[in-house]
Structures are given as C-alpha cells and as structure tokens.
Amino acid sequence: MLEIKDIHANINGKEILKGLILKVNPGEIHAIMGPNGAGKSTLASVLTGNPAFEVTHGSISFHGKDMLELSPEQRANEGIFLSFQYPVEIPGVSMVNFMRTAINEQRKYRQLEPISATDFLRLMREKKELVEMDNKLTNRSVNEGFSGGEKKRNEIFQMAMLDPDLSILDETDSGLDIDALRIVANGVNKLKTDKNATIVITHYQRLLDYIVPDFVHVLYDGRIVKTGDKNLALELEEKGYDWIKKEVDGE
Amino acid sequence: MAEDILHEVTQTDYKYGFTTDIETDIIPVGLNEDVVRLISAKKKEPEWMLEYRLKAYRHWTTMKMPEWAHLKIPEIDYQSISYYAAPRKNAPKSLDEVDPELLNTFNKLGIPLEEQMALSGIAVDAVMDSVSVKTTFKETLAEKGIIFCSFSEAVEHHPDLIQKYMSSVVPVTDNFFAALNSAVFSDGSFVYIPKGVRCPMELSTYFRINAVNTGQFERTLIVADEDSYVSYLEGCTAPTRDENQLHAAIVEIVVHKNAEVKYSTVQNWYPGDKDGRGGVYNFVTKRGICKGENSKLSWTQVETGSAITWKYPSCILQGDNSSAEFYSVAVTNHHQQADTGTKMIHLGKNTRSHILSKGISAGLSNNSYRGLVRVNPKADNARNFSQCDSLLLGDKCGAHTFPYMEVNNETAIVEHEATTSKISEDQIFYCNQRGISTEDAVGLIVNGYAKEVLNKLPMEFAVEAQKLLQITLEGSVG
Numbered sequence: 001m002l003e004i005k006d007i008h009a010n011i012n013g014k015e016i017l018k019g020l021i022l023k024v025n026p027g028e029i030h031a032i033m034g035p036n037g038a039g040k041s042t043l044a045s046v047l048t049g050n051p052a053f054e055v056t057h058g059s060i061s062f063h064g065k066d067m068l069e070l071s072p073e074q075r076a077n078e079g080i081f082l083s084f085q086y087p088v089e090i091p092g093v094s095m096v097n098f099m100r101t102a103i104n105e106q107r108k109y110r111q112l113e114p115i116s117a118t119d120f121l122r123l124m125r126e127k128k129e130l131v132e133m134d135n136k137l138t139n140r141s142v143n144e145g146f147s148g149g150e151k152k153r154n155e156i157f158q159m160a161m162l163d164p165d166l167s168i169l170d171e172t173d174s175g176l177d178i179d180a181l182r183i184v185a186n187g188v189n190k191l192k193t194d195k196n197a198t199i200v201i202t203h204y205q206r207l208l209d210y211i212v213p214d215f216v217h218v219l220y221d222g223r224i225v226k227t228g229d230k231n232l233a234l235e236l237e238e239k240g241y242d243w244i245k246k247e248v249d250g251e
Numbered sequence: 252m253a254e255d256i257l258h259e260v261t262q263t264d265y266k267y268g269f270t271t272d273i274e275t276d277i278i279p280v281g282l283n284e285d286v287v288r289l290i291s292a293k294k295k296e297p298e299w300m301l302e303y304r305l306k307a308y309r310h311w312t313t314m315k316m317p318e319w320a321h322l323k324i325p326e327i328d329y330q331s332i333s334y335y336a337a338p339r340k341n342a343p344k345s346l347d348e349v350d351p352e353l354l355n356t357f358n359k360l361g362i363p364l365e366e367q368m369a370l371s372g373i374a375v376d377a378v379m380d381s382v383s384v385k386t387t388f389k390e391t392l393a394e395k396g397i398i399f400c401s402f403s404e405a406v407e408h409h410p411d412l413i414q415k416y417m418s419s420v421v422p423v424t425d426n427f428f429a430a431l432n433s434a435v436f437s438d439g440s441f442v443y444i445p446k447g448v449r450c451p452m453e454l455s456t457y458f459r460i461n462a463v464n465t466g467q468f469e470r471t472l473i474v475a476d477e478d479s480y481v482s483y484l485e486g487c488t489a490p491t492r493d494e495n496q497l498h499a500a501i502v503e504i505v506v507h508k509n510a511e512v513k514y515s516t517v518q519n520w521y522p523g524d525k526d527g528r529g530g531v532y533n534f535v536t537k538r539g540i541c542k543g544e545n546s547k548l549s550w551t552q553v554e555t556g557s558a559i560t561w562k563y564p565s566c567i568l569q570g571d572n573s574s575a576e577f578y579s580v581a582v583t584n585h586h587q588q589a590d591t592g593t594k595m596i597h598l599g600k601n602t603r604s605h606i607l608s609k610g611i612s613a614g615l616s617n618n619s620y621r622g623l624v625r626v627n628p629k630a631d632n633a634r635n636f637s638q639c640d641s642l643l644l645g646d647k648c649g650a651h652t653f654p655y656m657e658v659n660n661e662t663a664i665v666e667h668e669a670t671t672s673k674i675s676e677d678q679i680f681y682c683n684q685r686g687i688s689t690e691d692a693v694g695l696i697v698n699g700y701a702k703e704v705l706n707k708l709p710m711e712f713a714v715e716a717q718k719l720l721q722i723t724l725e726g727s728v729g
Contacts, residue, residue: 048684052676072683082684088677092699101695102685109686141699158685 001026001197002166007058008222009046016042018222019058024166027194031208031233032201034219035241040201041085043219044170048082049075062166077109081164083155085171090142095154098142099124099161106162127160131187148175156187167191168199173207185210205237218244277336282329284308287434290335294403294437297410307423307433314427320561320590321619321651325495327532332466332497334435392450398443399454402470405441412443416474420503420538420567428499428534428561432468436501439469444479444510453709455484466497473503475510477543482513484712495558496521499534508543508570513551515708516564517716520556522723527586527615530558537564538594541573541602549576550593551707553716555723558587563621565594568602568630575604580701580716582723583616583648592622592653597633597663606637609701612648613724619651626663633663641671642700644693644724694721 002024009017016039024030032040045053047060049072060067067075090098103123104114115123128138131153143151152172159167169188173181188198188211200211208216208230216233218226220241225248226232236244278289287308291301316324392399398409405413423433440456456471475481485502498520506512514537523530533556539548550564566575577593595604604624612618618641626633641650652669674696682692698705698717705713 050680071688072680073686073688076684076686084681084684088675088681090678090681090696090699092702093695094699097699098682098685098695101687101691105686105688105691162685 001063003059003061004047005059005061007046007060008056009042010054010056011042011052015056016053016222017046020219020223022217022224024197024199026165026197028215029192029198029200029211029213031213031216031230032199032219032224033203033205033216033233033236035245036203038219039222040219041170044082044085044168044199044201047075047168048072048080073105074109076162077106079165081159081162081167083152083159083167083169083172085174087143087146087151087155089144089146091144093142095138095140095142096124099138099158102158102162123161127157130160130190131157132183133157149177149180152176152184153180153187156184160187160191163191165196166199167196168201169211170201171203172200173202173204181207182210205233208233220244220248277333280331280333282308282332282334282435286334290435290437293335294406296403296406299410299414300406303417303423304434307430308435310424311427311430311434314430316427317561320621321617321653322559322561322588322590324532324559327495327497329431334466334468335437392452395448395451396445397448397450398441400441402436402439402441402472405472409441409443412474413441413472416472416503416505417470418503420505420540421501421536426536429501429536432470432499432501432536435466436468436470439471439500441471442473442481442483444475444481446476447478448476449479450481453482453484455486457486466499468498469500471500471502472505473512473514473539474505475507475512475546477508477510479507479510480512482709483515484709485514485516486519486712486715495523495529496531497534498531498557500536502535502537502539502564504539504548506539506541506543506546506548506573509545510543511547511549512539513549514539514564515551515712516553517708517712517719518552518554518556518560519719521558522556522587523558523585525585527558530587531556533557533560533562535560535562537562538567539565539575540567541570541575541599543570544572544599546570546573547575548573549578549707551576551578551704552580552591553701553704553708553712553719554579554581554589554591555716555719557589560587560589560591562591563593565596566604567596567598568604568633569598570602571599572601573599574602577604577606577608577622578704578707579608580611580704580720581608581618581620582611582697582720583613583618584723585614585616587614587616589617590619590621592620594623595625595635597624597626597630597635600629600631601633602630603634604636606635606639607704608637608639609704610639610641610650611644611697611700611720611724612641612650613644615647617649617651619653621653621655623655623657624665624667625657626660626665628659630660631662633660633665635663635665637665637667639667639669640700641669642697643671643673644697690721693724697721697724 004020004022007017007020034040055068100120133153137150213230216228217224226244287304291304421429423430442454444450504512520531520533541548548566554560568575575595581589581591583589593606606622608620610618610620620639624635639652643650654667656665658665679689679692697720705716708716
C-alpha cells in the first residue's frame, strides 16, 4: 500500500530525514518510536505534503501512485489522513460545514455526487458515537476553544468521517489523560479493518497497550534503525533509547 | 451550496463583466447649467425640481473633492463624463414592452423580473445606467398603500412626499459628491411605507452601469412612517471596462416612531483588473435618521467591488430609545482601495448603536475602516459598541482603522474593540490535509470570519455574498 524509499527531507535547509525506508501493507499497524528530534513528525509532514518540508531524494508510492507528484489535498483525497499533533483552530468555520466540505471534496475527487444532507447527518451521528464525541463539539467552530483532549478526539472523529486507507497518528496520546486515551484508542481500533493501515507515531509505549502494533520501528537520526514486534516497545520503555543510539553510533 | 460555490470559484472571473447591446440615449460629455437643464427636461421635471438641481450645481462648483480619506484617487475630469444615459425604449407599461436585450441582461444578472418573483417574495426596481426600467409588484404593494417606484415617477406622482423628504437627511450642500448627485441624479428608487404597515416582501433595487463613459448618479429615498417595517436590498454590477466609471449615489432613509428599516447592500461594481486598470469609483453618501421614538435602522453591507470605495452609511439617532446598527464586510484584492465605515450620531436619550465591521484585504489592496461615534450633550444613557476586525491575506496589503469618538455626555457608554488577524499557513495546511484546496480553504475561512455579518443578510443575498467573497479573493493566496 505504502512504500517509502530512501527519503531525504529538509526543513529550512537542515536535513531531518536521511534515507528513510518503510513499507506498509493493508491491515497492518506500524508504530514509529524514537527520541526527540529523530524526525518522527517530519515523516508525517513529508507523507502528507506539508510545503514547509523539501524532499531532496527518494520516493513515496501509495497504491502505486507517486505521492511526491501530488498536492497535499490530492494525497488526502487518495486516502491519507493525518491526525495532527497540534490541531489548529479555525474560528468561524463550523465543524459541520468543514466536514461536509471535506467529504464532498473527497467525493468529487473520486467522481461521486455530493453527499445528501440526510446521509451526511446520519454519518455524523454514527461517527460521533464511535468516538464518544459530544454534540456540543460538532456544533462549534473547528477546534475553537476545545481542550487538548477534545482536539485529539476531534481528529479521530474526522478520521472516522473520512474513512482513510492510511491513517497517521502523530503523537495522538500527548496531552491525553488515561480515560481520553482509552476513548481515542477504542475509536482507532473500531475503525481498523484488514483493508486499511495505521502508522502510530509516539514517544511512549503507553498508547501501544491500547493500539497493538504489528511492527515497531525505531527512528533515529532520520532513519529507521531497528524494527521489531510489540515487545520492542516494551524494551524501549524499560531501557530508553541510549542503547540504540550506542548501537547505531558505534557502527 | 458549498459545491456550487466551489464550482463557480474555479471558473469565474468577474462574471458580470458583459455589456449589453441596446440602443442608448446618451448626452454629450461635460457638465454645466445647460446640461443640468437638459437632464431635467429629458425627465420632464417640474420647475421646483430644476431649481433644486441648479442650486445643487451652483453649490457644487464652489466645492472641492474631499481628500481626507485614506485613498489615492486619480484626478477625475468631471467634464469628460456623460451625465445621462438611458436605454432608448422608455417607460414600458408591461414586461412585453421591455427591450428583450435588457431583459436578457437582467436575467444574466440573475434578477428574475418575471412573475416567478412572487415565489421569492422580492419586488425589484432595476436601474440600468440612469433610468429605472421596471418595477415589479407595484400593484401588489399598492394594495397596502406602499409606494415603491422609480424616483422619476415619484417626482411626478408624489411631489409632496419628495419635496418633504428629499435632502432632509443629506442636504445638497453636505459634501462634494452629494452636491454633484443632487445636480445630475438621473433616477433611483422611492419607497414609502404608510403608518402601521409591515411590508410583506423584501424590496430590491438592482443598479447597473452599461454605457461607456457615463456616470451613474442615483438617489434612493425610503420613508417608513410610524409603526411600519421594511427590508430593502440593493445590488450593483457593471461591465468590465478599461476606463474608470464614476458612481456617486445618495441614499436617504427616514424612520418614524416605532418603525424599522433594514437596508442591505451587496456592492459588486467592477473592481478593475489585476493590474488596477479600470473599475468603478464608488463615492456614495448614505444616511438615515431615526426620527421618532423607538425607531430602528440597520445597515448591512457587503462590499466586494469597485476600484475605489468611499462610503459611510450613517445614522442620526434623534428619537429617544432609537437604535441603529451597522454591519459591514469589505473585501479588497489586487489594487482595490476602500475607505468605509459609519457615523452614529446620538441625539436622543437612551439611544443605542452597534457597529460591526469586518475588513478583508488581499493582494496590493488597502482597506480602511473609518467610523465616528458622537454623543451629543442631551443624549443621556447613549450606548455604543463598536467592533472592527481586519483580516489580512498576504503581506503586501494594508488594513487601517480610524475610529473617532466624540462623547459629550458623561452617562454615555462607548466601547471599541479592534483585532487584526492573518490566515496562517497552518490553517491552510490543516484544510489541505482534509482534502480541501487552498482556494477553497481561504473561502471557508473568510466566510467563517464574515459570518456574523452575512447572517444579517436576507437568505438569497447571503448565498450570493458568500460566493462573491470567494470569487473576489481568488488567487490571493499561494
């Protein structure tokens, strides 16, 4: 589904990703862990086409298409979704209007008719329940005045609405208390099928108790330096990253 | 709805930029007393009307164009403008007699003159160049005693009302453009709502400049007698032309005791091209008076067009307990300039005014809010709240706020809030990541920003206004 080959990427002239390789198949959950500054969030930005980052080398193919040729909105409409680490507020734009615009853009891209008002409202209701989202939140402007936890829940709600093939959760657990974490993780698990895939970017093993990964990758200095199963996450929790740094730097 | 807007946005430039090939009766360029007499004669006006015009003209010759606005106005040669242009086939009695080309024009503008209008419940007076073409629903309104007709007809059939109210709010000597308009105004609309009558439909005027090198000088006079209500809409468009066209209108509103008038404008005169060539100079004097107790006046304007806008819809709050509102969205892009705002003059006791101004600047444009809140010594407990927000798109445009306050009564409470914000790259990327293009994201954010004002517009106009905002800002980001 997703194939990242030897990606190098800069921000403000500084190279962050230095030859990253990753392959994701349908039905898989991949966790990306690593110390601060390793390039985890950069990976999310590069996958989704954030213009602040410049890709200097390598390729990203998704469903066989060259993603580097596509705009951020085209990539989104191809089925790549990012749950932002810091979702922005958009004052004055209601969640309803925002979601309907997003869904209709996706449908237009896929040459479908715009969604009817009744279908849209039904979909909203269904997905709100899934992530235990309060009605009050969807009646407000996008993320405006939401607490940290509400913003993250709103990201998962949007993910449920847009039904992506590939979801990237960027530090979705940061700023969440344990109850909110459980709700968000439950939402993600309910949306999981054998056709879609998830990349979970996280600092801590905690989230992986709820969203169980098939693979755990350690990202360090712009590259994936170690890959294992869920036990690798536990090992990292216990031992920290220093032993990996030593392994890599000692090469 | 969003879909339509998107579709439109991807294709549209200034979609009203067509011209209509109809026979026009146009007088030679230039302005002097003979021209004023000629206009009056063409309109078969009574002597008092001619005297009024001549007085205004003579006063105008002693005046200078105002220079205090934050605008760069190229020199205007008032002798190179034609002051009267009329579609040649005049005064149609029914739709069948209206020039089909003209009907086509109005259809292109989306003004349904036909009886299907009944469904949307709007009565329309359409003014093309200088002459009022057809007023729909006159009969329906007449049953309630409501007068809604062209200004010329009002001069002919209701001279008492015209003489009583014309210039009672905007004196001919008020300012340079008001004096000019008073001398050469060609047509416009007149509305009278009798005592105790609630106008059952929205009244609407569409203004259009079609002929080359003409100025459009229309007058609107609205009188709401005691305990009456009316909602009035005004729309404006003009064809795409390289040269500038002058538009200097006057709107006067008189609101008597317990009456209410809502005046909404969607101003979309041709703004000029991307390089600032052409476009309408929109120098307009709009003023209302809340004459009686408990009267209410509300101005709502969406200003997207014109190369230069100079316009301050104002209100004199004379009656005790009267209230006034001013809601404005002004958008400027490319080389457009706008200096717009309001004046709230509190004379009566317990008078209240509310100002909400949303400026949006993009490209190389300049957008200024200029507002005056004056509380006179006798206006006990006057209350004003003003909010002026500016939204910047890009870093080559300007947003300015010039609030003036003159408070001469210590029981008054006057508040002013102002904000300036910018659409951030993070907001755009967030929308992009949800599959929404940058252009559409800007539209979404701008419409969200202007929503409070757009919500004050009647439904049909709100939709139109939303589209306009987006179209005006096309290509302003990215």
